[in-house]
Amino acid sequence: MSDDPKGTFSRRTFLKLASATSLAASCSKKAATQKLVPLLVPAEEIVPGVPLYYRTVCRECPAGCGVTVRTREGRAIKLEGNPEDPIGRGALCARGQAAIQGLYHPDRFQGPLRRGADGRLVPVSWDQAEEELGRALGEAAARGPGRVRLLTRPEPGTAGAIQKALVSALGGRPGDRLVWDPLDRSPLRAAGAALFGRAELPVHDLGPARTVVSFGADFLETWGSPVELSRQFASGRGRVSEERTRLVYVGPRLSLTGVSADRWVKVRSGGELSFALALLRSLTDPTRGVAELPPEVSEFSKALEGVSLAELSSRAGVAPAEVESLASELARRRPSALLGPGLASQGPDATALAALVLLVDLALGNLGKTSFYGLDPGEETPSTAAQVKELVSAMKGGEVEVLLVQNTDLLGSLPQAFEAAAALGRVPLVVSFALRPDATSAHAHLILPEDHTLESFGDLLPRAGVLQLAQPAMTPLADTRPATQVLLEVAGRLKLKAPLAPTTDLHDLLQARHQGRALEAPGASADGALAWREALERGGVWTDPTPFRVVPRLLPGAAERFLAMPPPSAAPSAGLDLVVFPTSLRGDGRNADLPWLREIPDTLTSVSWKPWAEISPAAASRLGVRTGDLLSFKTAQGRAEVPAYVFPAIRDDVVAIPLGPEALALLPSAVDPDSGALALSGVRAAVARVGKRVSLPLLEGSPYQHGREITQVVSLSAPAAHHPDLSEKMYEEPQHREHRWSMVIDLDRCTGCEACVVACFAENNVPVMGPEAALMGRYMGWLRIERYLGDEPGGELDVELLPMLCQQCTNAPCESVCPVYATYHTGEGLNAQVYNRCVGTRYCSNNCPYKVRTFNWRDPQFPAPLQMQLNPDVTVRSRGVMEKCTFCVQRIRFAENQARDEGRAVADGEIVPACAQTCPAKAIVFGDAKDQNSRVSQLAREPRGFHALAETNAQPAITYLARVKGEGR
Numbered sequence: 001m002s003d004d005p006k007g008t009f010s011r012r013t014f015l016k017l018a019s020a021t022s023l024a025a026s027c028s029k030k031a032a033t034q035k036l037v038p039l040l041v042p043a044e045e046i047v048p049g050v051p052l053y054y055r056t057v058c059r060e061c062p063a064g065c066g067v068t069v070r071t072r073e074g075r076a077i078k079l080e081g082n083p084e085d086p087i088g089r090g091a092l093c094a095r096g097q098a099a100i101q102g103l104y105h106p107d108r109f110q111g112p113l114r115r116g117a118d119g120r121l122v123p124v125s126w127d128q129a130e131e132e133l134g135r136a137l138g139e140a141a142a143r144g145p146g147r148v149r150l151l152t153r154p155e156p157g158t159a160g161a162i163q164k165a166l167v168s169a170l171g172g173r174p175g176d177r178l179v180w181d182p183l184d185r186s187p188l189r190a191a192g193a194a195l196f197g198r199a200e201l202p203v204h205d206l207g208p209a210r211t212v213v214s215f216g217a218d219f220l221e222t223w224g225s226p227v228e229l230s231r232q233f234a235s236g237r238g239r240v241s242e243e244r245t246r247l248v249y250v251g252p253r254l255s256l257t258g259v260s261a262d263r264w265v266k267v268r269s270g271g272e273l274s275f276a277l278a279l280l281r282s283l284t285d286p287t288r289g290v291a292e293l294p295p296e297v298s299e300f301s302k303a304l305e306g307v308s309l310a311e312l313s314s315r316a317g318v319a320p321a322e323v324e325s326l327a328s329e330l331a332r333r334r335p336s337a338l339l340g341p342g343l344a345s346q347g348p349d350a351t352a353l354a355a356l357v358l359l360v361d362l363a364l365g366n367l368g369k370t371s372f373y374g375l376d377p378g379e380e381t382p383s384t385a386a387q388v389k390e391l392v393s394a395m396k397g398g399e400v401e402v403l404l405v406q407n408t409d410l411l412g413s414l415p416q417a418f419e420a421a422a423a424l425g426r427v428p429l430v431v432s433f434a435l436r437p438d439a440t441s442a443h444a445h446l447i448l449p450e451d452h453t454l455e456s457f458g459d460l461l462p463r464a465g466v467l468q469l470a471q472p473a474m475t476p477l478a479d480t481r482p483a484t485q486v487l488l489e490v491a492g493r494l495k496l497k498a499p500l501a502p503t504t505d506l507h508d509l510l511q512a513r514h515q516g517r518a519l520e521a522p523g524a525s526a527d528g529a530l531a532w533r534e535a536l537e538r539g540g541v542w543t544d545p546t547p548f549r550v551v552p553r554l555l556p557g558a559a560e561r562f563l564a565m566p567p568p569s570a571a572p573s574a575g576l577d578l579v580v581f582p583t584s585l586r587g588d589g590r591n592a593d594l595p596w597l598r599e600i601p602d603t604l605t606s607v608s609w610k611p612w613a614e615i616s617p618a619a620a621s622r623l624g625v626r627t628g629d630l631l632s633f634k635t636a637q638g639r640a641e642v643p644a645y646v647f648p649a650i651r652d653d654v655v656a657i658p659l660g661p662e663a664l665a666l667l668p669s670a671v672d673p674d675s676g677a678l679a680l681s682g683v684r685a686a687v688a689r690v691g692k693r694v695s696l697p698l699l700e701g702s703p704y705q706h707g708r709e710i711t712q713v714v715s716l717s718a719p720a721a722h723h724p725d726l727s728e729k730m731y732e733e734p735q736h737r738e739h740r741w742s743m744v745i746d747l748d749r750c751t752g753c754e755a756c757v758v759a760c761f762a763e764n765n766v767p768v769m770g771p772e773a774a775l776m777g778r779y780m781g782w783l784r785i786e787r788y789l790g791d792e793p794g795g796e797l798d799v800e801l802l803p804m805l806c807q808q809c810t811n812a813p814c815e816s817v818c819p820v821y822a823t824y825h826t827g828e829g830l831n832a833q834v835y836n837r838c839v840g841t842r843y844c845s846n847n848c849p850y851k852v853r854t855f856n857w858r859d860p861q862f863p864a865p866l867q868m869q870l871n872p873d874v875t876v877r878s879r880g881v882m883e884k885c886t887f888c889v890q891r892i893r894f895a896e897n898q899a900r901d902e903g904r905a906v907a908d909g910e911i912v913p914a915c916a917q918t919c920p921a922k923a924i925v926f927g928d929a930k931d932q933n934s935r936v937s938q939l940a941r942e943p944r945g946f947h948a949l950a951e952t953n954a955q956p957a958i959t960y961l962a963r964v965k966g967e968g969r
């Protein structure tokens with residue numbers, strides 16, 4: 001259609017087309033009318049546009065890290081660590097960062113529910129629910145003890161005290177309340193009781209340790225207090241000297257913690273006990289062991305003389321030289337720290353392994369230097385799997401009439417061999433306090449959803465001298481109540497003789513319990529109410545732990561039973577040894593349904609959304625297996641089908657599956673007889689191909705560097721990184737007048753824990769694309785942890801990690817190819833992205849050597865109420881737009897504006913991007929490169945510094961500090 005032979009539009013034709021388009025738009029379906037509702041009476045403390053912070057505590061694991069909650073206009077939008085907290089010290093792990101999604105999870109229960117005769121859940125009022133619960137509790141208690149049972153997570157604080165008081169007031173026995181933590185280190189507690197008469201867990205300080213030895217203890221991921229241990233361990237890294245802290249990992253599979261190790265002792269599954277005994281034998285050898293043994297060690301060292309080092313090494317599946325080399329290192333590099341056993345090495349002899357670990361610590365003089373007793377507050381001792389097994393048996397036998405389940409998922413954390421589902425079916429009334437559906441609540445008759453941690457008051461006593469306080473950061477989103485309050489109200493309805501508390505108001509109850517402690521805090525006000533308020537604002541009350549620490553003494557004759565030669569293993573049956581392990585993202589699986597934790601790929605395998613089975617290349621070749629082949633695993637307890645992932649960092653006689661429903665289907669109900677812990681290792685699985693292939697959502701290109709030296713290592717003999725010659729320049733580089741924002745990432749400190757990745761999702765409104773998009777590689781994360789297995793396939797295994805994000809290049813290749821100038825270089829060195837100008841040609845991504853830009857394939861979806869978590873300072877991008885890291889430019893602008901208003905310059909360290917703020921290892925440092933005295937400038941000048949793909953001459957603003965290659969790595 002044209003008005004002239006040349007085919008151009010006339011003004012008349014253009015107006016006709018414009019009118020027609022306008023008419024079509026006016027006739028199309030209109031969007032729903034939106035109304036602005038003014039805040040007529042704003043809360044006194046809320047200033048629109050200004051964040052408000054609250055202090056609370058993380059409950060994603062028993063470690064109890066302090067948390068700072070950032071809110072905007074009454075919404076919690078971001079979690080950070082509490083810098084005053086002695087455990088986390090301002091850092092937060094990946095699961096802690098993702099806890100806010102539990103608050104806004106779309107599947108949260110909206111109020112109390114009762115299951116009808118037809119099996120459906122129907123809403124009831126709180127009065128009805130509490131009346132029914134009270135009546136059932138009263139009737140069951142009248143028939144004698146044991147009829148009412150309570151199953152909970154560790155609650156060292158007011159919640160636990162109320163639970164104990166309720167069970168006691170109902171006439172119950174102390175054992176009628178069980179505390180269940182699937183990752184509890186009960187073998188270590190049992191070993192402490194056997195050796196020292198102290199049934200408690202030691203607290204470790206890895207800061208002074210020159211060598212750390214882990215017996216399957218993934219302390220950088222899920223074992224113990226990962227944030228605290230990561231910080232302590234990283235404090236000794238990043239030094240090209242003999243003083244650098246070394247890590248030795250003992251296990252059949254190289255975990256994420258093992259990737260940080262300088263040496264991997266590749267013992268067979270279950271061989272950790274033999275290796276630990278061989279190590280103790282070598283250390284106590286008077287001819288070549290520790291020069292000065294403690295007196296109590298000298299007494300039992302004679303019992304080890306008859307133990308064969310060669311035989312023990314053979315049973316462990318390693319050469320005797322491995323044992324002797326490690327013993328020599330430990331004797332030379334003192335103090336040290338030994339950790340374990342971990343979940344992957346927890347078998348029927350877990351207590352014996354834990355005891356040997358403690359005896360090696362004792363022989364090396366580590367107790368009282370890197371390992372401390374006396375810090376257990378004595379508030380809570382988790383129950384063992386054997387005790388939970390007894391509960392299941394009681395339920396099967398019809399002995400339990402009411403079961404209260406709070407903050408734990410019995411069915412989702414026990415092996416199917418326990419037959420807990422059938423046992424729950426025999427209980428007349430199962431009451432769940434779950435926030436959202438889980439495997440146990442699916443069998444509950446009454447659901448009384450409690451408030452999220454961010455919606456209620458609470459407290460936690462994770463160790464002596466540490467009182468963590470929780471307070472609501474926002475009003476509850478649904479008709480929920482704190483479980484402690486519900487128990488108090490039910491007790492009031494029953495009119496129990498011994499009142500549990502003078503009030504059902506949690507705030508008043510906590511203040512009554514802890515106000516005296518708040519008054520004793522250093523620098524506290526003399527007024528009790530004011531001191532309590534100060535404690536809430538600070539996030540807790542903390543005192544010096546030194547007076548609580550004790551150096552335990554070995555009980556006479558206690559070590560002898562652990563020094564005997566272990567019985568030889570039975571001939572292995574057909575199949576492979578099964579290793580079950582928790583991951584840093586999913587932990588014990590309790591929050592595996594959170595979108596961020598499912599979307600972000602596993603660091604070592606890059607798999608997201610689905611389970612996988614790791615198998616070595618040799619075993620895969622023997623079975624004719626490739627990555628993605630569906631494998632059938634069969635044990636005496638059950639069967640599961642899991643897709644294979646061929647992984648070279650695992651023994652050839654082992655297959656490894658992450659902790660989850662698939663692994664729980666294969667595990668027995670066996671327990672360690674000494675500690676009652678689940679026996680997770682020592683299981684053989686028959687492995688066979690199913691004949692099907694599964695598309696695994698993998699976010700990886702080639703896992704090898706192919707000579708490109710993308711990430712570098714240095715050593716004592718070669719302490720400096722390599723740099724290409726970039727002296728010749730074709731164009732003048734951009735000038736940065738005031739600031740040049742830069743970053744340094746220390747690869748010797750980085751553990752690959754993914755906390756930075758989750759923090760980036762939370763801070764920058766990064767959308768979750770889902771499993772279908774993940775299969776197509778449509779991942780929207782602005783930051784990823786790249787993993788390389790070596791230089792070439794089939795070569796030497798050398799696992800290296802590299803956090804990769806936009807490099808904010810000075811000579812940015814993306815800027816010159818954008819046809820609409822949507823990406824440009826700012827005067828402060830940032831590679832800016834104008835979203836409403838971008839037309840999605842993806843030229844910038846094609847020209848980026850780092851592949852750090854993502855294309856938004858669809859409009860982001862945040863199912864209600866997840867949209868409440870969005871950061872209002874960051875634009876939510878639309879479909880068809882390229883997006884990427886901006887060094888958290890919103891934080892940069894906020895600090896710059898604040899400094900300008902106060903008439904000063906931005907201070908070094910004042911601006912901290914989300915990734916750097918949460919990093920437990922403090923591996924990321926941000927600052928102004930134009931300030932030669934800034935910490936980022938000083939670190940960038942270190943000899944270990946290098947730029948990724950420096951030969952492209954993109955001049956990145958990110959300097960990586962090369963990992964230090966230690967002896968024996």
